[in-house]
Amino acid sequence: MKQLTGSEIIIECLKEQGVDTVFGYPGGTILNVYDALYKHQEEIHHILTSHEQGAAHAADGYARATGKVGVCMATSGPGATNLVTGIATAYMDSIPLVAITANVGVTLLGKDSFQEVDIAGVVMPITKHSFIVKNVHELAGTIRRAFKIAKTGRPGPVLVDITKDVTANLADYEPKVPEAIERVTSTIKADDLDAAIKLIEKSEKPFVMVGGGVITADATDELKKFVEKIDAPVCDTLMGKGAFDGNSERYTGMIGMHGTKTSNFGVNKADLLIVVGARFSDRVIGNASKFASDAKILHIDVDAAEINKNIEVDCSIVGDAKEVLKMLASRIKSSKKPEWMAEIAQIKKDHPETVDMNSMCGPAIINKIFEITEGKATITTDVGQHQMWAAQYFKYSRPRQFLSSGGLGTMGFGVGACIGAKVGKPENITVNIAGDGCFRMNMNEIATAARYNIPIIQVVINNKVLGMVRQWQTLFYDQRYSNTILNDNVDFVKVADALGATGMRVNSIAEFEEAFTKAVSMNSPVVIECMIDKDDKVWPMVAPGAAIETCFDDKDLENN
Numbered sequence: 001m002k003q004l005t006g007s008e009i010i011i012e013c014l015k016e017q018g019v020d021t022v023f024g025y026p027g028g029t030i031l032n033v034y035d036a037l038y039k040h041q042e043e044i045h046h047i048l049t050s051h052e053q054g055a056a057h058a059a060d061g062y063a064r065a066t067g068k069v070g071v072c073m074a075t076s077g078p079g080a081t082n083l084v085t086g087i088a089t090a091y092m093d094s095i096p097l098v099a100i101t102a103n104v105g106v107t108l109l110g111k112d113s114f115q116e117v118d119i120a121g122v123v124m125p126i127t128k129h130s131f132i133v134k135n136v137h138e139l140a141g142t143i144r145r146a147f148k149i150a151k152t153g154r155p156g157p158v159l160v161d162i163t164k165d166v167t168a169n170l171a172d173y174e175p176k177v178p179e180a181i182e183r184v185t186s187t188i189k190a191d192d193l194d195a196a197i198k199l200i201e202k203s204e205k206p207f208v209m210v211g212g213g214v215i216t217a218d219a220t221d222e223l224k225k226f227v228e229k230i231d232a233p234v235c236d237t238l239m240g241k242g243a244f245d246g247n248s249e250r251y252t253g254m255i256g257m258h259g260t261k262t263s264n265f266g267v268n269k270a271d272l273l274i275v276v277g278a279r280f281s282d283r284v285i286g287n288a289s290k291f292a293s294d295a296k297i298l299h300i301d302v303d304a305a306e307i308n309k310n311i312e313v314d315c316s317i318v319g320d321a322k323e324v325l326k327m328l329a330s331r332i333k334s335s336k337k338p339e340w341m342a343e344i345a346q347i348k349k350d351h352p353e354t355v356d357m358n359s360m361c362g363p364a365i366i367n368k369i370f371e372i373t374e375g376k377a378t379i380t381t382d383v384g385q386h387q388m389w390a391a392q393y394f395k396y397s398r399p400r401q402f403l404s405s406g407g408l409g410t411m412g413f414g415v416g417a418c419i420g421a422k423v424g425k426p427e428n429i430t431v432n433i434a435g436d437g438c439f440r441m442n443m444n445e446i447a448t449a450a451r452y453n454i455p456i457i458q459v460v461i462n463n464k465v466l467g468m469v470r471q472w473q474t475l476f477y478d479q480r481y482s483n484t485i486l487n488d489n490v491d492f493v494k495v496a497d498a499l500g501a502t503g504m505r506v507n508s509i510a511e512f513e514e515a516f517t518k519a520v521s522m523n524s525p526v527v528i529e530c531m532i533d534k535d536d537k538v539w540p541m542v543a544p545g546a547a548i549e550t551c552f553d554d555k556d557l558e559n560n
Helices: 006-016 028-039 052-066 084-092 136-151 164-168 190-202 212-216 220-230 261-269 321-331 338-350 362-372 385-393 414-424 436-442 445-451 467-476 492-498 509-522 554-559
Strands: 002-005 021-025 045-048 070-074 097-103 129-133 157-163 170-173 206-210 234-236 251-254 272-276 296-301 315-318 378-381 430-435 457-462 502-506 526-531
Touching: 002 006, 006 028, 006 136, 006 164, 006 170, 021 052, 021 414, 028 070, 028 097, 028 164, 045 414, 045 445, 052 070, 052 084, 052 097, 052 414, 052 436, 052 445, 084 097, 084 157, 097 136, 097 164, 129 136, 136 157, 136 170, 157 164, 190 272, 190 296, 190 315, 190 321, 206 220, 206 261, 212 220, 212 321, 220 321, 234 261, 251 261, 251 385, 261 338, 272 321, 296 321, 362 385, 362 430, 362 457, 362 509, 378 385, 378 414, 385 430, 385 457, 385 467, 414 430, 414 436, 414 445, 430 436, 436 457, 457 492, 457 509, 492 502, 492 526, 502 509, 509 526
Parallel strands: 021 045, 021 070, 070 097, 097 157, 129 157, 206 234, 206 272, 234 251, 272 296, 296 315, 378 430, 430 457, 457 526, 502 526
Antiparallel strands: 002 170
16 A cells, blocks of 8 residues: 555545546646646646537547447536537447546635536536545545446446545555446346246247447347347347448338438337337437327336436336347247348339448548448447448447437537547448537537548538428428528638648539548548538428428438
């Protein structure tokens, strides 16, 4: 046992937890921590972002790409509050994150001191737990607990706020091996399993809907075996992309507001909907009273609070998805449902994709990225039309391949997340898809990528409008385009060059193919601006509050 300062204890605890990268921005109250970090820079790599929000998103992207806990740091006051959007983003999508902030000294707390904010109080509703450490002897235990909470059960962000005097004070430090994180199995009840098996074996038209919980639980193999045993089609939520192979014949695409007609119509024809690791978001279910109205619903989730929260279900199993699927697959009888699978195949045949992949549009751009990278790239996105196109037209074959802000819908998420994902998995080609509106919000992080020569590829799909909002204004607001037109003089190619990256502008799919192929070979940060029409839309679509089986596309509009 040896005596260390609080700052040194923080670094040693991070090393205990296997942390190799931290994203952050220094300031007055956290200077002691950064001084300790300087002494350990060979062991823990620090990425200095352009803004604290970028640090939170980068830590989030790192966590999504690797499955590890992401770590970010900020100073007190505005430094800490700048993390809030990133923390909320991670909370809504159940991403394990530890945010470490410093605060003014204990004697200055509660006195409106310079850069003082009760950040632990601010983030209370958007974290699994928040701590403020005022005693150096409690510091190591608190950090260890923070990592355990972030990883246990349904993951999420935890904030540890540490007063400046604690970072300087001395305390005994004894290394500890992190506790193993056990899968949640104690909540899996035999009666629930029996009831689920009866429903499954009685079903003639089962449909499986998968969410991000399958990815979190590392349950993709178990899902595949389970689905094959019951012979069911599979759809996914935005967060579930990659949990089931998007190239499989069983796969019907995303469900919900911008889901495929096959998924939206198919779920409505099912007699049993098996939902694994998803929370029935309003963007998925549309009109709750009409969702899967002819089906029994079986809900599998690690979080008991999600059961019957948004949708009343007929049967539920609370527990780790990997373990639950393993138990079900070992006990259910194998069955074949050729008529049901043929019915789904016919729906798919009746509603083919009709996009011209040679035209300069969002779907064609995504399709070209898929082709050039042979479907192997890691894709991050911002939020809007481009996000939906990225979800619809890239076929994700593995978990942790599609990283996007689902629950909070955070514009500006993508660049930071892309940096974090590339740092966490440097072997993967990593591409951020953004609209021009989103890219403006945090394009300063391109400077971060350039500073460390992190070779991300930033694709800006530029229609010179806030595309998704404009789509709603066109369809539901009689074309009153209030504050959604961005037709100004911002030159993203010059911005990219000025921030230390390479900028390119393209006006055709042929030009995009050439530019993207070059970007892949460059091994440095690249921004490709893609000019598309301002009135391109995401199809299909479900009107807000409508049943998902009422989804329509441009052809339906022409015919009605």
